[in-house]
Each structure stands twice: as structure tokens, then as C-alpha cells.
Amino acid sequence: MTHRPILAVAAAGAAVALLAACGGGQVGQTPGGSAGPAPGNKNLVLVPGVQNEPFYISMQCGAQQEAAKLGYKLDTQAPQKFDASLQTPIVNALGANKPAALLIAPTDDVAMATPMTTLKNMGVKIIEVDTALQDKSVAQSSISSNNAEGGKLAADTLAGLLKGQKGSVLVLDTIAGTSTTNARAKGFTDELAKYPNLKSVGVQFTQNEPDQAASKVTAALSSTPDLVGVFATNLNTGEGAATGLHNAGKIGKVKLVGFDASPSEVDGLKSGDFQALIAQDPAGIGKQGVDQAVAAVEGKPVQRTIDAPLVAITKDDMDSKSQYFYKSSC
Incomplete structure (x- = not known):
């Protein structure tokens, strides 16, 4: 058709x-x-x-x-x-x-x-x-990723990337009342509590605007000198977070885990802007x-x-998981 x-x-x-x-x-x-x-x-x-x-x-x-x-x-x-x-x-x-x-x-x-x-x-x-x-x-039916589990997977992935490093972690959510991203943020925060070396500095909402995500990261870097990780709950927050880290010269130094696997995010994973992506289907x-x-x-x-299903993708295994990359056209 x-x-x-x-x-x-x-x-x-x-x-x-x-x-x-x-x-x-x-x-x-x-x-x-x-x-x-x-x-x-x-x-x-x-x-x-x-x-x-x-x-x-x-x-x-x-x-x-x-x-x-x-x-x-x-x-x-x-x-x-x-x-x-x-x-x-x-x-x-x-x-x-x-x-x-x-x-x-x-x-x-x-x-x-x-x-x-x-x-x-x-x-x-x-x-x-x-x-x-x-x-x-x-x-009559709801089909969705288990977003709470996706948040947990993101926390486990970030903890693995940090390899025991101590510090604070920022969560960037989109809009209050968005069931998927809110569940991701909660799942992440709950799971992060299992890692005594990592401390959440809370969830901040970006209204799904990349520029707001960038400014939230900039503010967090200023107020939280031991910031070691950021979890972005969707594409826009992830792109904005990467911009904020770029502007501060913190790419790679502060680990960024994003949600989804859009073409721009996949490019960011390849270039090192993201250290991991949690992809859906x-x-x-x-x-x-x-x-x-x-x-x-x-x-x-x-x-x-x-x-x-959900899957964690890093730069090391992205070629073998390319079936999870999102499309920009049919």
C-alpha cells in the first residue's frame, strides 16, 4: 500500500x-x-x-x-x-x-x-x-515496552560503565503525566538505589525540549561537582543532554545513557556523545x-x-544490534 x-x-x-x-x-x-x-x-x-x-x-x-x-x-x-x-x-x-x-x-x-x-x-x-x-x-489492548524495566536496565548499564566510580547522577524526564518516560525515570531511580557508590540528585523535567535539557545539565554540572552520570528518558532529552555536556567539555567524562535508538542517537553513540542507549522495538x-x-x-x-522487548546498546556491540536502530522513513 x-x-x-x-x-x-x-x-x-x-x-x-x-x-x-x-x-x-x-x-x-x-x-x-x-x-x-x-x-x-x-x-x-x-x-x-x-x-x-x-x-x-x-x-x-x-x-x-x-x-x-x-x-x-x-x-x-x-x-x-x-x-x-x-x-x-x-x-x-x-x-x-x-x-x-x-x-x-x-x-x-x-x-x-x-x-x-x-x-x-x-x-x-x-x-x-x-x-x-x-x-x-x-x-482493549496496550502494547508498550516495559518502561520501568527499561529504566532499571539503564541504571544497571550506567553502573557498569562507571565501574565502581563514586558520584551523583541526574535523571532528565520529559513531561509530568507521560506514562512511558515517567516509568523509565522511576525504574531508573529505584534501581540506582542498589548501588551505594551512586547517588541520585533527582528527576528534572524538560518539557520534551532539547534546549531545556541542555540547560538542566549545565545547571547540574555547576551545582553538583561530583556529577558522573546522566540518564535521559527519550530522544529530545538525550540530544539536549549531549549538547549540555559538549558545551561544558564533559563528553565522556560524565557518562550519558539515553533511551531509544534514533539515527541521531546512534550517530551519537558512535561518536562518543552517548555511552549507551536503551532501545525499544x-x-x-x-x-x-x-x-x-x-x-x-x-x-x-x-x-x-x-x-x-528492550535492549542495551553500547559502542562495542552496536553493530551486532543494528536491527534495533530506528528509521527516519518507511
């Missing part, structure tokens, strides 16, 4: 117009009507957390391939930023031409419950991919999301929770 690019939608009006343009095959629906998806509806919609991010592009690639294999059509739309106020109108607009199922990475684990529930009440099957709501009654999450969506649509058994 033709691969559709991830589209940015910043307002409800734009989202409605976009759906009208790319909602081919969704018939029998009245905008704002209460009827469910049309019988035999083979349309799926993927709403990732943000546009143009390699993790979500890789997820889209896996989902598109599986949807085509199963005889379904997949449209992908994403907000310009990881922001519930931008994701909500995209979901709300789906009520006009109801897909058979929505695959979504909720950008807030509470705020996105209302628009997702509204769509569910219209008969649309809801599948969570990557992130999830606190309310477990909305989605976004294409696999997309594939599983489509599998569960199709099962729900066709009345077959659905698995409520699916954990996707």
Missing part, C-alpha cells in the same frame, strides 16, 4: 479537513452521528505522540506493513508536539468518519481519557501503543497494535497487555 507520511494537525478544524481528505473508504458515516463504524469497515487510524520522530516513524512502518498484510488500510496523523491539547482535536475529529479502530499513543495519561472514551462509545476499538491511560477501561509495537486492533474488530480474542 502507499505509505502516508505522518501529518501535523494543530487545530480541530485542520484535523477535520484532513480526515475529509484522507478518509477514503469510510462510508455510511454522518459527521457527529451516533452510529458506529460501518459494517465491514477496514480502516484503521494511528495517532502517535508527535510527528517526525524516528520512534513513531518506525512504529508507523511496522503498522502499515501489517495492516496491508491483513487487508486493512491505515492512515496516520500526529500532533506537531507531544501535547494533549494538540492530540485531542485529532481524536475528536475521528467521530466524523469513524475508523474501525484507533491505535493511539496518549500524550497525557489522564487528559486523553475523555476524547478516547468518546470515540470508544461510538463503537471504535481503542488500542494503546507506546503510552497508556491510567484508566484501564478505555483501551517500535516497529514491533506497531505490528502488534494492528494485530490486536484487527482481532478486536473481527471479534477475536484480544490480549490486554503486551510487553515489547
